[in-house]
Amino acid sequence: MSGASPTQRAGAGLESELRAELEAMGEAGTLKSMPVLTSPQGPAVEVEGRGPVLCLCSNDYLGLAADPAVVRAGLRALVAYGAGTASVRFICGKFKPHVELERDLATFCETEAALTYVSCWNANAALLDALCDERTGVFSDRLNHASIIDGMRLARPAHKAVYEHADPEDLRRRLAEAPALGRRLIVTDGVFSMEGDLAPLPELAEIAAEHDATLIVDDSHGIGVVGETGRGALERFGLLGREDVILTGTLGKALGGAAGGFVAGGAALCAVLEQRSRPQLFSNGLPPTVAASSRQALAVLRERPGLVAELRAKTALMRAELSTAGLAPLEGESAIVPIIVGETRAAIEISRRLLDRGVYVTGFGYPVVPEGTARVRVQVSAALSEEQIADGARAIAAAATELAVAPARAGLRR
Ligand SMILES: Cc1ncc(COP(=O)(O)O)c(C=O)c1O
Numbered sequence: 001m002s003g004a005s006p007t008q009r010a011g012a013g014l015e016s017e018l019r020a021e022l023e024a025m026g027e028a029g030t031l032k033s034m035p036v037l038t039s040p041q042g043p044a045v046e047v048e049g050r051g052p053v054l055c056l057c058s059n060d061y062l063g064l065a066a067d068p069a070v071v072r073a074g075l076r077a078l079v080a081y082g083a084g085t086a087s088v089r090f091i092c093g094k095f096k097p098h099v100e101l102e103r104d105l106a107t108f109c110e111t112e113a114a115l116t117y118v119s120c121w122n123a124n125a126a127l128l129d130a131l132c133d134e135r136t137g138v139f140s141d142r143l144n145h146a147s148i149i150d151g152m153r154l155a156r157p158a159h160k161a162v163y164e165h166a167d168p169e170d171l172r173r174r175l176a177e178a179p180a181l182g183r184r185l186i187v188t189d190g191v192f193s194m195e196g197d198l199a200p201l202p203e204l205a206e207i208a209a210e211h212d213a214t215l216i217v218d219d220s221h222g223i224g225v226v227g228e229t230g231r232g233a234l235e236r237f238g239l240l241g242r243e244d245v246i247l248t249g250t251l252g253k254a255l256g257g258a259a260g261g262f263v264a265g266g267a268a269l270c271a272v273l274e275q276r277s278r279p280q281l282f283s284n285g286l287p288p289t290v291a292a293s294s295r296q297a298l299a300v301l302r303e304r305p306g307l308v309a310e311l312r313a314k315t316a317l318m319r320a321e322l323s324t325a326g327l328a329p330l331e332g333e334s335a336i337v338p339i340i341v342g343e344t345r346a347a348i349e350i351s352r353r354l355l356d357r358g359v360y361v362t363g364f365g366y367p368v369v370p371e372g373t374a375r376v377r378v379q380v381s382a383a384l385s386e387e388q389i390a391d392g393a394r395a396i397a398a399a400a401t402e403l404a405v406a407p408a409r410a411g412l413r414r
Contacts, residue, residue, distance in 0.1 A: 063383025077292030120261025135182030190219030190233030196336030224254025325397030
């Protein structure tokens with residue numbers, strides 16, 4: 001007879017169920033692998049057991065994750081403020097790097113104020129939850145980031161509508177059909193993370209104004225990337241500084257890539273969120289080290305605005321090289337360059353073969369993207385050399401061709 005207690009036996013049952021789930025994913029070819037990096041993020045990363053590989057899938061759009069000034073700022077804050085906040089802000093105070101970063105973020109985003117969270121996931125969930133009451137309606141783009149989708153679930157607004165992707169007319173219809181509401185929130189990604197396209201923000205802002213609604217834009221992939229000076233999709237469309245627009249973003253991508261997120265908007269909004277949004281009340285603040293290195297990343301962007309133009313030029317080059325190599329990436333203005341390959345298994349297999357060739361590009365499949373639209377998502381960084389871009393594009397084309405997925409679905413030109 002086994003000496004295991006009933007609780008241990010129940011745990012073992014769960015473990016074996018989960019093992020079966022993993023095995024099924026393995027058999028279906030949909031199990032994601034997660035290489036271990038032993039170097040900082042950058043154009044070439046060290047992968048344990050493999051050595052250096054060309055990285056074409058990080059969010060380090062401006063190459064600031066290992067920028068010496070960004071790293072030094074974090075180190076200085078580590079020495080000055082220790083490892084972390086050791087408490088929630090309202091219980092034990094916020095740190096000077098929080099105040100400085102939030103002030104600089106507000107200036108950068110041209111808003112009255114900004115408030116940081118430990119991630120943009122948290123920022124989105126906090127914002128939606130805090131703004132929704134029994135008379136609030138939320139109108140969300142079908143392809144919004146998972147943090148918005150889950151944030152809406154958590155917030156349980158009185159009315160929820162999902163409009164077709166980037167379709168202002170469908171949004172208009174959904175607003176017209178909605179019951180009488182007190183507050184209306186229209187929520188969209190600025191740059192869509194899986195497609196790399198931009199939201200039709202001028203039309204959305206116009207509809208928001210017509211319906212006395214507030215437009216919330218999560219520009220995690222647009223900040224530092226889109227717009228003349230990297231202020232994102234709002235800058236691109238001339239919408240910075242509008243009182244009826246709330247911006248959310250991450251510090252975990254172009255702005256140094258560490259972690260953290262923020263809400264930028266009116267002073268009252270940020271004050272209310274600081275007072276009563278749940279992650280502010282029940283979870284530690286951003287580590288001061290991260291706040292300091294993110295602030296330095298903003299400073300680098302201010303001092304070297306040419307970085308954004310460089311990223312744009314390198315992205316155009318990547319698109320051109322992929323086309324020359326026979327692929328047809330989705331069009332777009334961001335640094336996300338997706339190549340649709342169809343089946344999840346194909347996307348994962350292409351990515352596996354690429355890693356064997358020393359090129360790190362992730363394949364995305366179901367449930368991250370709808371079934372049948374699996375893709376290889378290339379992300380460009382200003383830190384990549386032209387030679388790395390050309391090599392990467394050729395390697396991707398070779399792996400897609402090798403796999404002999406139907407050309408049209410592989411994003412290969414007929
Ligand atoms: C559009 C969008 N919003 C939010 C997030 C989450 O950001 P964070 O990693 O800061 O939680 C991401 C990250 O993938 C994203 O792409």
